Amino acid sequence: NAGVMQNPRHLVRRRGQEARLRCSPMKGHSHVYWYRQLPEEGLKFMVYLQKENIIDESGMPKERFSAEFPKEGPSILRIQQVVRGDSAAYFCASSLQNTEAFFGQGTRLTVV
């Protein structure tokens, strides 16, 4: 059973481009969480999804950011028209309900 897989591990985008971050949860997990970690800071909750549903997006910026977790395939965090302030590590985690979350290795986004 592979762990939570995130790809790419590193992503470089120019300002104004789109960034797509992918997360494949552990087998059997239907809960996915996305977190953002800015340099020298802790992890900040962004969004919590179950299959085909956004449960809690209270941590998502109101514009340019979106997330989905389709019935088939990985969860996608999409950032449109990236700006330098979007540079961060983005971590995905998956879990069964109210059990420990297993984290991926993260995607480090650099906006140049």
Next chain:
Amino acid sequence: AQSVTQLDSHVSVSEGTPVLLRCNYSSSYSPSLFWYVQHPNKGLQLLLKYTSAATLVKGINGFEAEFKKSETSFHLTKPSAHMSDAAEYFCVVSDRGTSGTYKYIFGTGTRLKVLA
């Protein structure tokens, strides 16, 4: 509302001396509590978890934590620090919010430095 407070942003200890990383939480329900460790430029690894069973929880690498409901604390300890313990440590609460869904709330982290 749920929240987690890690009382120290940085802790320095000498190798071989005890480690204490402090965490306090607030929760409306019976929470689950976790400690995760993050080494530089790495992902997060679960150290230990509390899920309403024994209040003293043992984890990997010699770490343990005690859940104290009266103090709303879940401090992480280790009897003897090793150089490889130098990392960032996150206390996390998983709680059921008013919508009935569970969410993991992270503390801001404590950076542990181990001196030779």
